Amino acid sequence: xxxxxxxxxxxxxxxFRRRGEATNSxxxxxxxxxxxxxxxxxxxxxxxxxxxxxIWIAALLATMLSLDNLFKEDFQDGTLEQWALSEHSxxxxxxxxxxxxxxxxxxxxxxxxxxxxxxxxxxxxxxWVLVLSLLLGTPLLIFIGGIGVALTTxxxxxxxxxxxxxxxxxxxxxIFGASAVEVTAGGWSAAGQLYVLGxxxxxxxALAPFAVASALKVSxxx
Amino acid sequence: xxxxxQNLRCRRGPKTLFTDISFSLDAGKLLLVxxxxxxxxxxxLKLLSGLRRPDKGEVLWNGMSxxxxxxxxxxxxxxxxxxxxxxxDQTAFENLSMLGAIRSRNERCAYEALQAVKLGNVKxxxxxxxxxxxxxxxxxxxxxxxDTPLWILDEPQAxxxxxxxxxxxxxxxxxxxxxxxxxxxxxxDVAIDERFIERLILGQ
Numbered sequence: 412x413x414x415x416x417x418x419x420x421x422x423x424x425x426x427f428r429r430r431g432e433a434t435n436s437x438x439x440x441x442x443x444x445x446x447x448x449x450x451x452x453x454x455x456x457x458x459x460x461x462x463x464x465x466i467w468i469a470a471l472l473a474t475m476l477s478l479d480n481l482f483k484e485d486f487q488d489g490t491l492e493q494w495a496l497s498e499h500s501x502x503x504x505x506x507x508x509x510x511x512x513x514x515x516x517x518x519x520x521x522x523x524x525x526x527x528x529x530x531x532x533x534x535x536x537x538x539w540v541l542v543l544s545l546l547l548g549t550p551l552l553i554f555i556g557g558i559g560v561a562l563t564t565x566x567x568x569x570x571x572x573x574x575x576x577x578x579x580x581x582x583x584x585x586i587f588g589a590s591a592v593e594v595t596a597g598g599w600s601a602a603g604q605l606y607v608l609g610x611x612x613x614x615x616x617a618l619a620p621f622a623v624a625s626a627l628k629v630s631x632x633x
Numbered sequence: 634x635x636x637x638x639q640n641l642r643c644r645r646g647p648k649t650l651f652t653d654i655s656f657s658l659d660a661g662k663l664l665l666v667x668x669x670x671x672x673x674x675x676x677x678l679k680l681l682s683g684l685r686r687p688d689k690g691e692v693l694w695n696g697m698s699x700x701x702x703x704x705x706x707x708x709x710x711x712x713x714x715x716x717x718x719x720x721x722d723q724t725a726f727e728n729l730s731m732l733g734a735i736r737s738r739n740e741r742c743a744y745e746a747l748q749a750v751k752l753g754n755v756k757x758x759x760x761x762x763x764x765x766x767x768x769x770x771x772x773x774x775x776x777x778x779x780d781t782p783l784w785i786l787d788e789p790q791a792x793x794x795x796x797x798x799x800x801x802x803x804x805x806x807x808x809x810x811x812x813x814x815x816x817x818x819x820x821x822d823v824a825i826d827e828r829f830i831e832r833l834i835l836g837q
Contacts, residue, residue: 417734421723428722489716496682497735498708632685 414499415507422511430568436516437523440473444527455532462531463592466541469547470520471585474549475574477516478556481508482564486630501624509550509557509620514524517549537596540605547608548588554619555580565630584611634660634709634782636681636763636814640690643676650676654690659833660782663805663815665738665823668835674818675715677835681816682712682785702825703783708737711781717772721761722832725752726773728760732775739780746777750800773801776808784808799824 419585426433439473447465448458485508495503524545533541559577566572591604637657643650652671658664661823668675679685683699685707687781692699701726719728728818729743747756760768769792776784789805790798802824805815809829823830 412733418760419732421720421727421731424727425722484720488720489714489715489718490720492684492712492714493732493735494720495684496707496712498705498737499735574744632679 412503414497414622415503416492418504419511423514426511426515433515434519436473436477437519438521439476440469441523441527443469444531445473448531448580451577459532459534459596462528462533463541463596464589465531465591466524466527466533467544467585467592469551470517470545470549471581472493473520473575474517474552475556475581477512478553479573480559481512481557481560481629482627486564491627491631499617502620503628505561505620505623505627507525509554509623512557513550517545520544521549522532522543533592534596537592540595540601541592543605544588544591544601544608547605547612548584551612551615552607553582554615554623555584558619558622558626561626561630564627567633574627584608587611590593634802634812634814635693635695635782636816637693637696638681638690641677641680641687641695643673643680643685643688644645644688645676645827646675652689654833656813656831656833658816659791660812660814661809662831663809663817663823663825664831664833665667666818666833666835674834674835676680678785678787678816678818682710682731683711692739708824709781709783711736711776711779711783711784713772713776713784713786713789715791717768718775719768719771722759724757724759724774725763726756727773728771729778732772733778734803736775736779736781738778741778746774747771749777749804750774766794766797768809769793770800773804777804784813784815784817786815788818788820790821 440527444466452455482491495501521542524541528538528541556577561571562576563572587604587608589602591608595601635657639655640676641654642652654663654677666676666677676685680687683692694706694709718732725747726743733743743755744756750773752767752771752774760771763771773789778822789801793801798821806825808815
């Protein structure tokens with residue numbers, strides 16, 4: 412457990428020292444959301460209709476873009492080998508890395524999402540559902556994406572492979588996440604969608620680290 | 634305490650790197666793996682540490698396979714590949730504490746280990762300001778705070794200057810005198826007392 416907390420602490424310190432890199436996905440998210448009204452026209456009705464899907468797609472893409480370097484650095488400098496050969500299991504390594512990655516990239520995004528939602532004139536009662544759905548959905552995106560990253564870490568070139576690998580698994584998250592916000596904006600209850608997201612969330616964070624750990628083991632043993 | 638290799642074979646693609654490698658190493662001994670570039674030294678080290686699986690044969694620690702949970706092999710092992718597992722944006726001390734947290738620790742404090750590798754006065758400097766030799770020394774310092782009898786080191790002297798090499802040899806000798814074991818590769822002569830050294834030459 413000592414190694415686990417050390418690793419989270421290390422990641423957060425490193426992210427703080429490389430603030431420029433860590434804010435990349437936040438900037439990307441903001442740009443996509445802000446460019447949309449310029450592109451499709453600033454009609455309030457239109458924007459409030461597309462807002463749930465738009466914010467969710469932007470969050471999904473921002474998360475996916477940030478994933479690429481999740482394990483690459485640790486793989487290249489040999490830190491991963493150290494973990495694989497230590498008494499700690501790679502599952503705890505995977506868990507710590509994925510969790511700190513979520514804190515670094517997704518939490519800022521969840522914090523600013525309500526502001527963007529207001530600027531896209533999403534109804535106020537849908538905003539807390541948006542935050543809740545992102546809270547459940549973004550860890551899921553990172554934990555599922557982590558499997559893809561771990562599988563492609565050992566490869567020399569992997570630029571387009573990762574999105575192709577993980578996007579199909581992102582679609583259920585996108586459907587339930589965006590539709591939870593949409594039905595709330597339409598005046599209905601989003602309980603069903605949120606329950607499904609919650610179930611996926613529990614499954615994802617409980618099982619994905621095991622898949623990540625075994626994929627990393629394969630990458631290391633090359 | 635004994636590490637034993639039985640009939641190890643490793644192929645890479647169509648090429649057989651080595652076959653029938655057998656040896657046994659006791660406490661207080663250093664195994665020096667020699668061979669030309671591409672002879673499979675690093676691969677052999679990876680087999681011995683358990684990173685790779687041999688195509689044939691087995692590695693035993695105290696008579697038990699290193700893969701079995703009972704052997705507690707990973708608890709006894711400190712591995713250092715040819716890269717230094719360091720983060721450029723962290724200081725020497727932070728890097729060392731991280732490496733100390735991964736392996737099982739002995740009682741030596743991290744500052745003392747940094748003093749021992751002559752990095753005491755730069756302990757709070759970021760590693761990105763270090764030269765290649767200083768990084769290697771920092772990586773070697775992580776061995777000093779690890780409570781592991783077996784060190785498997787891939788070219789530990791790479792990038793070190795003469796003083797650094799002498800320092801490494803001194804640290805290695807201390808480890809061997811305390812009953813530790815070392816498996817290492819090297820392209821240079823190693824000035825460690827011959828009574829500790831056993832040699833394994835690959836590619837013959």
